[in-house]
Structures are given as C-alpha cells and as structure tokens.
Amino acid sequence: MIGFGECGKEATLPFRSNFRRGHFGVEYRPSRKLYPIRSSDKTAALAIVAIFSIALLLFAFLQNPITTLPPVTFPVSLPESTESNTTEPDENNQNETAPDSGSKPNINQELVDYALVLINNDRQSNGKENVTLSNVNSAQIHADNMLKHSFFSHWDLNGYKPYMRYTLAGGQGSVSENCAWMYSSGFIDPKEALEDLQWNMMNDDADFDWGHRKNILNSLHNKVSIGVSYNTTAICLVQDFEDDYISWDTLTVSNNEVTMKGTMIKQESSIHQVAIHYDNPIPLTVEQLMNPPFKGGYNMGTFVGMALPSGWESAGGVTVTAPVWTQDGQNFEIRFDLSAAFDSYGEGVYTLLLWTEDNYLTTYSVWYDV
Numbered sequence: 502m503i504g505f506g507e508c509g510k511e512a513t514l515p516f517r518s519n520f521r522r523g524h525f526g527v528e529y530r531p532s533r534k535l536y537p538i539r540s541s542d543k544t545a546a547l548a549i550v551a552i553f554s555i556a557l558l559l560f561a562f563l564q565n566p567i568t569t570l571p572p573v574t575f576p577v578s579l580p581e582s583t584e585s586n587t588t589e590p591d592e593n594n595q596n597e598t599a600p601d602s603g604s605k606p607n608i609n610q611e612l613v614d615y616a617l618v619l620i621n622n623d624r625q626s627n628g629k630e631n632v633t634l635s636n637v638n639s640a641q642i643h644a645d646n647m648l649k650h651s652f653f654s655h656w657d658l659n660g661y662k663p664y665m666r667y668t669l670a671g672g673q674g675s676v677s678e679n680c681a682w683m684y685s686s687g688f689i690d691p692k693e694a695l696e697d698l699q700w701n702m703m704n705d706d707a708d709f710d711w712g713h714r715k716n717i718l719n720s721l722h723n724k725v726s727i728g729v730s731y732n733t734t735a736i737c738l739v740q741d742f743e744d745d746y747i748s749w750d751t752l753t754v755s756n757n758e759v760t761m762k763g764t765m766i767k768q769e770s771s772i773h774q775v776a777i778h779y780d781n782p783i784p785l786t787v788e789q790l791m792n793p794p795f796k797g798g799y800n801m802g803t804f805v806g807m808a809l810p811s812g813w814e815s816a817g818g819v820t821v822t823a824p825v826w827t828q829d830g831q832n833f834e835i836r837f838d839l840s841a842a843f844d845s846y847g848e849g850v851y852t853l854l855l856w857t858e859d860n861y862l863t864t865y866s867v868w869y870d871v
Contacts, residue, residue, distance in 0.1 A: 612691055612729040613641075616738065619699040620717060620725060627718050632742070635726040639663070639670040640739035643680075644728030647737045653682050654790040655799045660782030662799050664852055664864035667726075667741060673752050674724070674745035675854070675864040678799075679713050684735040694736045695729065712798070716742055721860055746862055747855075754867045757840045759808070761855065761863075765831040770857035772833055775808040777821070777842050781849040801852060801864075805845060808837040808853075819845055843869050 613634070621631040643666060646657055655663055655678055663678035681698040683689065702713035716722075721744050728739035749763040761775070780802035789795055806819030810826040825836035835855075842851060848870050854861040 609691075609729060612695065612731075613727045615692055616695050616699070616727045616729055616740075617725065619695060620727075620740070623699070623703050623717055629718055629720055630723075632722055632725045635672075635724040635741070635743055635745070637667060637670045637672040637726045637741070637743070638728075639667045639672060639676070640678075640726040640728030640741040641730070642666060642670065642728065643741075644730035644737040644739045647680075647682070647739075648730040648732065648735060650787055652787045652790040653680065653737070654795045655680060656785060656790055656795045658785055658787075658790070660785050661850075662780065662782075662802075663741060664801070665780070665782070665850055665866045667743075667864065668852075668866040670726075672726075672741075672743065673749055673863065673865065674743045674747065675861055676726075677716050677719070677722075677742050679716050679740040679742070680738070681713075682735065682737045686734070688733055689731060689736055691729070691731050691736055694731070695738060698736075698738050709798075716740075744860065744862055752863075752865060754839065757843065758836060758838050759853065759867075760834075760836050761853075762834040763832075765833070765862075769831050770860075772828055772835070772855065772857055774813075774815075774856045775823075775835065775837070776854040776856060776861070777805040777807065777819070777839070778802040778852045778854065779805045779842070779846045779849055780852070781846075801854070802850075803846070805842045805851065808835070839867070839869075 617632075617634055624631060643657060643663075647653055650658065652658075657666065661669075664676050667676040679702060681702060683694050683698060703717060704714075706713045717740070719742065722742040724743040724745045726739075726741035726743065728737070728741075730737045746766050746768060747763045748766055751760045751762040753760050759775075778801045785795060804818055806817070806821060807815040808821040808823050809815065811822055811824075813822075814820040819841050821837050821839070821841055823835055823837035825834055827834050839851065850866050850868055852864055852866045855863040855865075
C-alpha cells in the first residue's frame with residue numbers, strides 16, 4: 502500500500518490505504534471597505550455596490566473550485582470500535598449536539614493531546630505561536646458522528662456546517678474546520694495515523710490550494726477543538742480552529758433582539774459591523790454527504806446584510822441600524838433587532854460575524870423558526 506513518507510517521498514506502509522483529506526472550510530473575509538458607506542454619499546454608494554457585486558462573483562467562484570474531493574468509500578461494514586473512551590451519538594438523535602453545561606465528553610485524551618502536539622510542532626516550525634486546547638467539544642462530536650455513520654464531510658446528518666455545530670457546543674468565538682480520515686484493510690495504529698494525516702495536510706495539500714496548511718498556520722487562531730474517533734480499520738480527525746478573543750458578558754438573542762456585550766482579550770480593535778449570513782439546512786443522507794456539493798469545502802451561506810451603527814448602511818442586502826453601539830477601548834456593547842433579516846429569508850439559521858478591521862471574531866448561529 503502507498504502512503505507518504507518524509508520530504509514528500511512515497512513510502513510503503515503496511516496495510517495503509519485510502520487516505521482522504523477534508524476540504525478546508527473557505528473563510529469569507531471580504532475587505533471591510535466594500536461594506537460600510539455613509540448614507541449621504543450616493544455616488545460612492547453606487548461605486549461600492551459595483552465593486553461588491555464583482556467581489557460576490559469572485560467569492561462564488563472561490564466557493565466552487567474546480568478541484569473537489571475524490572470519491573470516498575468506507576468499508577461496507579465497519580467493525581465495532583476497539584476504543585471504549587469515545588462519545589457515541591444518541592441513537593435517537595443521529596447528530597448529537599452539546600452536552601449539558603459544565604460536562605465534558607468522554608474522549609481519548611491521550612490522542613487529542615498528541616494531535617495538539619503535532620499541530621503546535623508545525624506552528625512552531627513556521628514561527629507561529631502555539632494554540633491551546635479548546636473546551637468546546639464540537640470537533641469530537643463530528644468525528645464520532647462520521648465514524649459511527651460512515652460518512653466524511655464538513656456537513657452532518659442534520660445538514661449543519663461547522664460553525665453551527667460550534668455554536669451548539671457552546672462556542673462563542675469564530676471557527677474554521679479541517680477534516681481528515683483514513684481507513685485500512687488491516688489494523689490502524691491511531692498515533693501513526695494522526696502523524697500521517699497531519700503531515701499530509703501540511704505537506705501534500707496542493708490539491709486543496711493548501712487550505713488545510715493555511716488553517717493550521719493561521720496566526721489569528723489561538724485555540725483548537727480536536728476530535729479523534731477510530732476503530733481497528735478507520736480513523737476520523739477533526740480540527741476546529743478558533744479565534745477566541747472576547748470575554749463575553751452577554752451573547753444572546755431574545756425576542757429577535759441580539760445583545761453582544763464583552764471585553765476584547767489581549768487586543769484593542771475597532772468593531773465595524775456585524776455581518777449576517779443565512780443557511781437553510783435540511784437533513785441529509787449518508788449518500789448525499791459523500792457526494793457534491795457536500796463533499797467539498799463550505800462557505801458562510803447567503804449574505805443577508807449588516808448590523809451597523811447609526812448613520813451607516815450596507816452596500817448590499819439589509820441594513821440593520823443598531824440603537825446601541827458603544828465601544829470604550831476593549832469594552833463594547835451592541836444591540837440590534839434581527840426581524841428585518843428574518844423577514845427577508847424566513848426560517849433557517851442566521852450566523853453573525855462580528856467584524857473588526859480585518860478579522861471576524863464570531864461565527865455565532867441563531868436558529869429561527871417561523
């Protein structure tokens with residue numbers, strides 16, 4: 502069987518076969534200058550709308566790359582897991598969500614810690630600061646779910662994307678996901694498999710425009726949720742990288758009103774807007790998850806509009822004027838009503854991206870049921 506050795510050379514590994522990488526979730530990071538405009542500047546508005554339209558066309562192209570994941574086939578019947586310390590999804594709910602507040606998943610901590618060492622070794626070798634292990638278990642839930650139901654995708658059986666699972670698991674920062682898996686006709690050594698998966702995401706990722714590598718080495722990431730689920734012949738690895746820079750007093754949605762109040766950690770950045778994106782997830786079968794469009798990269802859904810301070814408007818979509826928008830150094834408070842966004846698209850999942858000058862600090866999802 503052919504695997505991957507050091508320096509990109511091919512090497513023969515016993516019983517190793519069918520390595521597959523998940524497509525890194527492409528981040529929607531448009532330039533800030535394409536969005537906020539003074540309502541009085543109509544000429545500038547028209548120009549920016551034109552630029553924004555071009556940016557959207559480019560964005561649509563980037564979300565549908567020519568290169569897609571190769572076909573994936575799990576063994577017809579996966580043997581029972583030999584690892585007793587993995588969290589199995591509830592039989593009555595194929596896609597388990599977060600446990601009760603304060604509880605932690607029962608995972609193989611040794612393998613998670615080893616996967617973290619591999620990540621930080623690569624970050625250190627490239628001059629990046631270490632990431633710490635997140636207490637959000639979104640990655641482990643997804644890894645367990647994929648292994649149990651024999652699929653491989655950034656989506657799950659509920660049709661949820663990584664940022665939705667991250668929110669359900671209690672995540673309040675922003676998240677970008679890597680997925681990888683491997684199966685073999687013989688026994689898999691989990692630590693050796695993790696080394697191979699990490700090596701390939703770092704050194705053999707050209708087919709995916711080096712998206713996995715860029716995600717691993719992103720300087721803004723400061724935490725990572727890691728999921729490792731395996732049995733004797735298959736292993737699933739999920740890395741949910743986080744930008745977690747806010748100590749939250751309040752991050753809630755009640756009666757359609759969003760309240761964002763907190764303190765930025767280790768930085769003082771000016772908050773410019775809250776972008777609103779929309780998805781309408783539907784339950785998916787394993788067959789659907791293993792085929793386009795669910796076997797490739799994911800995006801942030803449909804751009805709905807923006808919540809902005811008084812006197813500003815979005816160059817596209819809905820403008821939601823926030824009656825409360827204050828910032829004093831690292832402390833901030835923002836309040837606005839999502840009713841206009843809900844009226845535009847109806848029931849579904851709305852995700853809020855809190856933007857500073859050049860980065861968004863939340864991927865917070867809200868489920869709206871008409």
